[in-house]
Amino acid sequence: MKRTFFTNLSLLLLLNLLIKPFWIFGIDRTVQNVVGAEEYGLYFSLFNFSLLMNMLLDLGITNYNNRNIAQNQQLLSKSLSNIIGLRLLLALLYAVITIIAGFFIGYEWRQFHLLLFLILNQFIASFVLYLRSNLSGLHYFKTDSIISVLDRALMIIICGVLLWGGVTKTDFKIEWFVYAQSVAYILTMFITLVLVYTKAELLRLNFDKTYFIALLKKSYPYALLSLLMVFYYRIDSVMLERMLLDGKLQAGIYAQGFRILDAAAMFAFLFAVLLLPIFSRMIKHKEPVNQLTLFSFLLLIVPVVGVTFASFFYRAELIDLLYHHHVEISSSIFGILILCFIGIAFGYIFGTLLTANGNLKQLNILAAGGVVINIILNLILIPKYFALGSAIASLITQSIAAIAQVIIAKRIFKFHINIKRISILAIFVVSVFVIAKLSLQIEFFWIYKFIGIVILSLILAFIFRLINLKVLFELVKNGD
Numbered sequence: 001m002k003r004t005f006f007t008n009l010s011l012l013l014l015l016n017l018l019i020k021p022f023w024i025f026g027i028d029r030t031v032q033n034v035v036g037a038e039e040y041g042l043y044f045s046l047f048n049f050s051l052l053m054n055m056l057l058d059l060g061i062t063n064y065n066n067r068n069i070a071q072n073q074q075l076l077s078k079s080l081s082n083i084i085g086l087r088l089l090l091a092l093l094y095a096v097i098t099i100i101a102g103f104f105i106g107y108e109w110r111q112f113h114l115l116l117f118l119i120l121n122q123f124i125a126s127f128v129l130y131l132r133s134n135l136s137g138l139h140y141f142k143t144d145s146i147i148s149v150l151d152r153a154l155m156i157i158i159c160g161v162l163l164w165g166g167v168t169k170t171d172f173k174i175e176w177f178v179y180a181q182s183v184a185y186i187l188t189m190f191i192t193l194v195l196v197y198t199k200a201e202l203l204r205l206n207f208d209k210t211y212f213i214a215l216l217k218k219s220y221p222y223a224l225l226s227l228l229m230v231f232y233y234r235i236d237s238v239m240l241e242r243m244l245l246d247g248k249l250q251a252g253i254y255a256q257g258f259r260i261l262d263a264a265a266m267f268a269f270l271f272a273v274l275l276l277p278i279f280s281r282m283i284k285h286k287e288p289v290n291q292l293t294l295f296s297f298l299l300l301i302v303p304v305v306g307v308t309f310a311s312f313f314y315r316a317e318l319i320d321l322l323y324h325h326h327v328e329i330s331s332s333i334f335g336i337l338i339l340c341f342i343g344i345a346f347g348y349i350f351g352t353l354l355t356a357n358g359n360l361k362q363l364n365i366l367a368a369g370g371v372v373i374n375i376i377l378n379l380i381l382i383p384k385y386f387a388l389g390s391a392i393a394s395l396i397t398q399s400i401a402a403i404a405q406v407i408i409a410k411r412i413f414k415f416h417i418n419i420k421r422i423s424i425l426a427i428f429v430v431s432v433f434v435i436a437k438l439s440l441q442i443e444f445f446w447i448y449k450f451i452g453i454v455i456l457s458l459i460l461a462f463i464f465r466l467i468n469l470k471v472l473f474e475l476v477k478n479g480d
Contacts (some may be wrong), residue, residue, distance in 0.1 A: 012145040012270045019149040019156070024263040025322065027159045032256065033324050034163070034172045036404030041148060041252025043174045045241035046111060048234040050118040053101065055230065056128040058096040060222025061087070061215065062133045062358075067280040067356060080134065080196065085207045086215065091123045105242065110412050117178045124185040125151075131192040147192050161302065199462050206283060207310035221360035228367035232374040232397055233376070237392035241376045253326045254387040256319065264307060266342050271300050271346040275440035285344050289353065290415060297349045304345040305429055306457030309436040310450045311338045317446045329388070336391040343395075343402035350409040361406050370401045432457045 032040045062082060068079070100204045102115055135144040158180040163172055237254055238422040243248035275296060275300070282289050311318060315335040320327050354363055381389025409415065435456055461467045 003403065009270065009274055011142060011210065011414075012148065012274065014347050016143050016267060017269060018464070019152050020054055020263065020266060021371065023050065023152045023156055024259065027156055027163070028259065029160070029322050030163055031172065031174070031177050032252075032259070035174045037252030037256070037325055038248045039174045039252075040255060041237075041241065041250070042111070043177065044255040045237045045248065045372055046107075046114050048117055048237045049105075049229050050098060050115060050122050051234050052238065053094055054122055054126065054229035055122070055223050056097060057087070057090055057123055058130065058226065059090060059216060060219035060224070060226060062130045063222040063226070063355060064215075064219040067276065067358075068137070070409065071284040072360045072378055073138075080352065081131065082208055082211045083215070084098045085327065086212050087127060089207075089212075091127075099419050114175065114178055117175075117182055121181050121185055123179070124182075128189050128192050131189075131196045134196050134199070134275065135192075139281075140199070140279065143195060143272060144273075147188065147195070148270075150191065151184045151188040153189055155180055156294070158183060169322040174411045189437045209432050220272045221364060222355075224364050225360055225367055226356075228364065228371050232367065232370040232401075233394075235371075235374065236378060236394060239375075239382060240387060241381050250387045253330055254333060254390055256323050256326065256330040257387075257391065259336050260311070260318065260322075260334060261337045261340060264304075264311075264338070264341050268300060268341070268348045271296055272352040273351070275352045276356055279353055283357055289413065293349065293409075293413075294414075297346075298461075299346050300349060301342070302428075302461040302467055303454065303456060304341055305432050306454040308334075308338055309457075310453040311341075313436045313440060313453075314446050314450050331390045333387055336388070336395050336453055340395050340398040343398035346402035347398075348406040353409055354405065354412070357412065359412060359448070365406075366401060366404050366408070369404075370397050373397050394425075425466065428457075428460055428464050428466060431460055 002273055030402070097117055098115070099112075102112060128147070132144050135147070161167055162180065163177055190250065233288055237251045237258070240254055241251040244250050246445075275292075278292070279289055282292070284454035310316065312335055315338065316327070316331040319331040319334055323330060351363065374393050377396060381393055383389075385392065410417075436453045439453060442449060458467075
């Protein structure tokens with residue numbers, strides 16, 4: 001399984017490295033600069049608001065289905081026919097509740113106009129994720145990898161034409177950004193649906209009440225977990241926009257720092273995408289998961305540490321390179337937020353392992369605690385520190401959640417504590433931090449120093465034998 005994981009991870013990372021950096025730093029960043037912090041802050045807070053009720057679109061079905069199909073591939077046709085019907089009903093429920101919530105919050109007509117399209121986008125994006133869960137559950141990882149970047153590739157083309165193609169006579173509007181997402185998501189949905197249909201024996205739209213109830217009973221713990229995690233990861237900007245007089249501006253400033261973290265987290269998330277079906281199948285067949293857990297963790301944490309410390313020490317230069325306004329405060333926010341990356345990386349390994357094992361009760365209790373901590377911290381810190389307060393709240397919440405997930409995973413899987421390996425990892429982390437700190441004293445262009453820190457972190461990982469290059473080569477060549 002280590003070979004399956006590593007080879008498919010390599011393809012997934014390659015495709016995402018080709019597409020998503022250009023989307024994030026070419027398209028999304030340009031839109032932020034063109035429309036301004038306040039306009040983008042309006043979109044950003046509405047986007048995150050639409051995510052808060054996103055759980056209603058899925059109710060945990062995607063994660064449950066991924067695990068279920070990975071363990072029972074013969075159920076694809078039956079589950080597909082029934083789940084599509086259920087998701088259409090859930091989409092209606094999601095739309096109604098989100099619109100009502102927006103009414104009570106006090107959104108104006110323009111905000112509602114954008115929110116309606118974001119609701120449509122959330123439904124389609126969630127539906128695509130469900131369809132992809134069938135492909136990954138069947139271990140069609142290469143096909144799933146291509147689909148994972150298709151929507152962004154289409155958005156790059158559409159937004160690129162609108163931004164630089166000279167096809168419009170007026171300045172770019174944030175509404176166009178949302179419309180472009182709608183078109184790209186719809187095209188991706190139809191392509192993915194066709195691919196999944198070719199893997200199923202028979203596809204009919206069923207509205208079986210008994211099946212729906214049985215499925216929701218099994219999937220609701222996944223739904224609750226998704227809801228809670230979205231709340232403590234996305235509620236910051238919504239609270240900023242609602243709590244402060246200049247809330248839209250503060251949300252836009254926060255978005256400038258958050259966007260880079262979100263981009264980095266996308267690549268860490270790719271580990272979870274592959275690990276969930278692989279862990280699920282291994283657990284069903286009672287195969288030990290300790291080696292794959294350690295292997296994937298070290299493979300992720302090494303570059304994460306390098307990128308995190310390089311970004312932290314060159315936070316001002318990064319923000320100044322990417323954005324035109326509010327650079328000083330955005331860089332301070334980003335410096336705090338990027339430290340969350342390490343905690344997020346822990347979660348994508350150990351949280352995914354616990355999800356595959358069905359330990360939803362423990363994860364939900366942990367996530368509920370994270371929501372409470374995050375909201376309380378935001379209520380305390382936002383009035384005093386504005387967007388910077390939300391960043392501090394996020395760092396504290398993510399750190400607590402990461403430590404708790406490791407402790408829970410150790411107890412359930414009875415992982416052996418290797419003091420020597422932990423000591424080596426600690427020395428590695430300290431070494432990278434010191435190298436990044438000392439690089440500030442070197443008279444050299446900062447981008448070269450940034451890249452050098454990341455490269456040196458990889459070299460140190462090989463020196464400390466956290467990652468063994470020979471083992472990786474043999475893994476690809478000969479298998480586990």
